[in-house]
Amino acid sequence: MTTNEKLYLFWRKTKNNAMLLFSLACLLIAVTPLVLIFSYTLIQGFSALNIDFFIQMPKPVGETGGGMANALVGTGILIGLGALFGLPVGIMAGIYLAEYGDNPLAATVRFLADVLSGIPSIVVGVVAYIIVVLPMKHFSALAGGVALAILMIPTVTRTTEEMIRLVPQSYREAGLAIGIPRWKTTLRIILPTALKGITTGILLAIARAAGETAPLLFTALGNRFWSTAIDQPIGSLTVFIYDYSKAPFEDWIRQAWGAAFMLITLIFLLSVIFRIVTRSRYEEH
Amino acid sequence: MRSIDVAPNSERKVMDVSSGAPTPSGQTALPAKMVAKNVDAFFGKTQALRSVSLEVAANRVLAIIGPSGCGKSTFLRCLNRMHEVAGGTMKGTVLLDGESIMDIDAVNLRRRVGMVFQKPNPFPTMSIFDNVAAGLRFNGHHNHKLLAEVVERCLRQAALWDEVKDSLGKSGMSISGGQQQRLCIARTLAVNPEVVLMDEPASALDPLSTAKIEELIYELKANYTIAIVTHNMQQAARVSDMTAFFYLGELIEIGETKRIFTTPDKRQTEDYITGRFG
Numbered sequence: 001m002t003t004n005e006k007l008y009l010f011w012r013k014t015k016n017n018a019m020l021l022f023s024l025a026c027l028l029i030a031v032t033p034l035v036l037i038f039s040y041t042l043i044q045g046f047s048a049l050n051i052d053f054f055i056q057m058p059k060p061v062g063e064t065g066g067g068m069a070n071a072l073v074g075t076g077i078l079i080g081l082g083a084l085f086g087l088p089v090g091i092m093a094g095i096y097l098a099e100y101g102d103n104p105l106a107a108t109v110r111f112l113a114d115v116l117s118g119i120p121s122i123v124v125g126v127v128a129y130i131i132v133v134l135p136m137k138h139f140s141a142l143a144g145g146v147a148l149a150i151l152m153i154p155t156v157t158r159t160t161e162e163m164i165r166l167v168p169q170s171y172r173e174a175g176l177a178i179g180i181p182r183w184k185t186t187l188r189i190i191l192p193t194a195l196k197g198i199t200t201g202i203l204l205a206i207a208r209a210a211g212e213t214a215p216l217l218f219t220a221l222g223n224r225f226w227s228t229a230i231d232q233p234i235g236s237l238t239v240f241i242y243d244y245s246k247a248p249f250e251d252w253i254r255q256a257w258g259a260a261f262m263l264i265t266l267i268f269l270l271s272v273i274f275r276i277v278t279r280s281r282y283e284e285h
Numbered sequence: 286m287r288s289i290d291v292a293p294n295s296e297r298k299v300m301d302v303s304s305g306a307p308t309p310s311g312q313t314a315l316p317a318k319m320v321a322k323n324v325d326a327f328f329g330k331t332q333a334l335r336s337v338s339l340e341v342a343a344n345r346v347l348a349i350i351g352p353s354g355c356g357k358s359t360f361l362r363c364l365n366r367m368h369e370v371a372g373g374t375m376k377g378t379v380l381l382d383g384e385s386i387m388d389i390d391a392v393n394l395r396r397r398v399g400m401v402f403q404k405p406n407p408f409p410t411m412s413i414f415d416n417v418a419a420g421l422r423f424n425g426h427h428n429h430k431l432l433a434e435v436v437e438r439c440l441r442q443a444a445l446w447d448e449v450k451d452s453l454g455k456s457g458m459s460i461s462g463g464q465q466q467r468l469c470i471a472r473t474l475a476v477n478p479e480v481v482l483m484d485e486p487a488s489a490l491d492p493l494s495t496a497k498i499e500e501l502i503y504e505l506k507a508n509y510t511i512a513i514v515t516h517n518m519q520q521a522a523r524v525s526d527m528t529a530f531f532y533l534g535e536l537i538e539i540g541e542t543k544r545i546f547t548t549p550d551k552r553q554t555e556d557y558i559t560g561r562f563g
Binding site: 168169170171172173174175176177178179180181182184188189192193195 | 365367370371392393395396399400402404406407408409410419420423424469472473475476
């Protein structure tokens with residue numbers, strides 16, 4: 001090897017290592033905020049957690065202690081309503097786009113779904129305010145559910161479409177070739193095959209909806225009292241965090257941290273549960 | 286209808302090239318189960334088949350051979366209207382027992398004319414049992430006793446029962462490729478078709494599994510009419526009674542397998558089966 005070749009080899013290896021270091025550094029920069037947020041919330045929120053926090057109602061202003069049982073249940077109801085309205089629509093729309101979506105209508109819907117998923121959530125809140133709150137003449141859990149559903153639909157639609165498209169054509173043909181009608185082939189063979197991916201999409205949609213505050217402010221409004229009625233205003237973790245974190249009381253701010261910690265944990269648990277429930281009976285080994 | 290009187294010479298599995306005079310006529314005396322008349326098939330503007338006319342005799346095995354892209358798979362898929370599933374269009378007439386397949390509802394047609402694909406494709410979310418039962422179950426049969434009977438009968442017919450009878454609850458994907466293909470055959474048989482179309486059913490399998498599939502095809506023709514597309518000429522010679530040679534979207538020649546492989550009428554056929562084909 002001549003000196004020139006050695007020099008070249010050295011230079012090439014240096015470039016290679018430099019590239020590796022650079023991407024590693026970027027990775028660290030990207031992960032740092034995530035770790036900071038997670039650990040800070042954990043540290044701050046953990047001290048607020050005790051049994052009372054889960055089962056007690058908020059105390060009147062001036063008293064310390066109390067909990068956020070109403071907000072916890074409220075978030076559950078709001079997500080439930082959102083999923084109830086949003087998931088069937090999103091999944092069926094996704095099926096349409098994937099299985100029958102070779103036309104201008106589908107192309108338009110696909111484009112609009114992409115646009116919709118980028119719309120600021122406060123705008124969606126205004127829409128829900130107009131179509132639900134104004135006719136009902138008061139804020140309600142229902143309105144909050146509708147707002148969250150609208151937020152969920154585009155994500156669920158597009159993920160469902162993508163996941164169904166990934167199912168090989170051969171399964172579709174296998175179903176049709178033994179005389180199973182198309183709709184049954186789609187629902188009983190294709191959909192179960194794509195379920196794992198669709199679940200991930202659903203989860204993302206729910207996680208996003210669970211973390212929304214803006215669209216709930218003028219739909220579900222928030223409620224300091226116990227309520228499970230869907231035609232009444234209802235509390236939620238996010239609005240609880242919003243209200244408590246700007247309060248001048250030390251104890252409330254501590255509780256806001258607690259609620260934030262709860263919210264993260266909730267989403268984490270949801271994703272674990274979803275994964276277990278939808279795990280294929282025949283996991284590939 | 287389903288005559289089971291098998292001519293002695295078709296009893297033989299491996300074609301005996303040295304014996305027997307070629308039969309003069311290419312057509313068979315048996316009643317035709319399916320008839321294709323002037324079938325043209327298109328993918329968009331590309332024409333894949335040009336005026337193909339042939340008959341598939343009842344309770345016989347028809348082998349379709351030809352180089353890649355000659356339209357043999359497309360023709361097979363025209364017979365149960367799977368061609369239109371892939372977005373193709375078809376002209377001409379295909380008759381099943383004298384009735385045009387375009388007058389038969391596609392779903393009903395495919396229950397009568399089943400299909401086995403090149404790559405084994407058991408439903409991945411279902412057990413072995415559920416795979417075989419799928420065709421019946423999704424058409425409203427839920428009596429477990431009946432389903433269990435059908436599953437056992439079809440797995441036996443597909444020569445798979447002894448290998449999987451203790452693991453019917455396991456995933457259809459957990460067995461070997463050859464077993465998967467026999468599972469797919471059992472799944473096809475479960476809806477009790479009259480015709481079974483096979484699109485290169487053994488091309489993804491090892492020689493041992495291939496031999497099993499071929500044996501199976503030979504046994505199935507007692508009860509079913511079979512059309513099989515194959516790249517493997519020895520396979521065509523071993524399993525079929527009739528052979529059709531396709532080239533560039535046209536049917537060049539059809540006749541008794543023995544004659545096609547010994548004294549074909551057309552030069553192109555001879556070139557292809559002797560491997561001189563460019």
